[in-house]
Amino acid sequence: MSVWRATRAGILACALGAVLVGCGSGGDDGTKTVSASEVCNGRLSSSGAAAVEFLTGTKEFSPSGNDPSGVTLPKAAASLSDEYEEDGKSNPIPKPACAVTTPKGGSAELSAGFRTTTAETADGPVADTLKKYEVGRSALVGIARAYLYFDCVSPELHGSTREKPAVVLGELTNNAEGQGRYKPEGGPEKVREANLTVLHSLSLDMAKELGCAENGGL
Numbered sequence: 001m002s003v004w005r006a007t008r009a010g011i012l013a014c015a016l017g018a019v020l021v022g023c024g025s026g027g028d029d030g031t032k033t034v035s036a037s038e039v040c041n042g043r044l045s046s047s048g049a050a051a052v053e054f055l056t057g058t059k060e061f062s063p064s065g066n067d068p069s070g071v072t073l074p075k076a077a078a079s080l081s082d083e084y085e086e087d088g089k090s091n092p093i094p095k096p097a098c099a100v101t102t103p104k105g106g107s108a109e110l111s112a113g114f115r116t117t118t119a120e121t122a123d124g125p126v127a128d129t130l131k132k133y134e135v136g137r138s139a140l141v142g143i144a145r146a147y148l149y150f151d152c153v154s155p156e157l158h159g160s161t162r163e164k165p166a167v168v169l170g171e172l173t174n175n176a177e178g179q180g181r182y183k184p185e186g187g188p189e190k191v192r193e194a195n196l197t198v199l200h201s202l203s204l205d206m207a208k209e210l211g212c213a214e215n216g217g218l
Helices: 002-016 046-056 073-083 187-210 213-217
Strands: 095-100 110-117 131-133 138-141 145-152 166-174
Touching: 046 110, 046 187, 073 095, 073 110, 073 187, 095 187, 110 187, 138 187, 145 187, 145 213, 166 187, 187 213
Parallel strands: none
Antiparallel strands: 095 110, 110 166, 131 138, 138 145, 145 166
16 A cells, blocks of 8 residues: 555656646637546545546546536445445446546546445456556556445445445546557556556545545545
8 A cells, every 4th residue: 555655646746747726727729628636526636636637648628527417426426325235236337426528529538437346246356457456445457447446334335334344346447548549658557557546536535425434445
């Protein structure tokens, strides 16, 4: 954990190259834009926002992903709570929590969602394309996809206990890299670390939103 936290700090220092600003601005064509600190409804940490800039190669994002009627982390948390099953059955459909888009349009550069799963799935074998990190219960990270499992004991997930916690899975899709839209400097390892930084930031916020004991170990 301490090594990864140091890596996170390094991403924050080298990925930005400038101080993040929280106010909106305009693109070259006058289109309304927001900074990385404002995407995902402002739920990202400073290191998470820096990682978004690093992964996408831009400092200007579309505010469409911040529409309160659309994709939000609190809505995702409410859906997880409403649909949680005490028997721990895996839910195959992630609840969308964040979509990072740019004024260029098209599908999201980065997107994240959450679902519940089983301990057996969380502790299962790791695909060759993913690297395992000791974050939360575990994190499996590639250049185009990342997965972070964490345990949650909370009244919001009825029936979860310390002996049998709910297992929450955060999933990040990196279309900027996966679809060849932008390749950051530093190679695959830096991309994996940045993917994990974004997903960890959102997962920690989800753990807090759900009221997970000890923030789900994050």
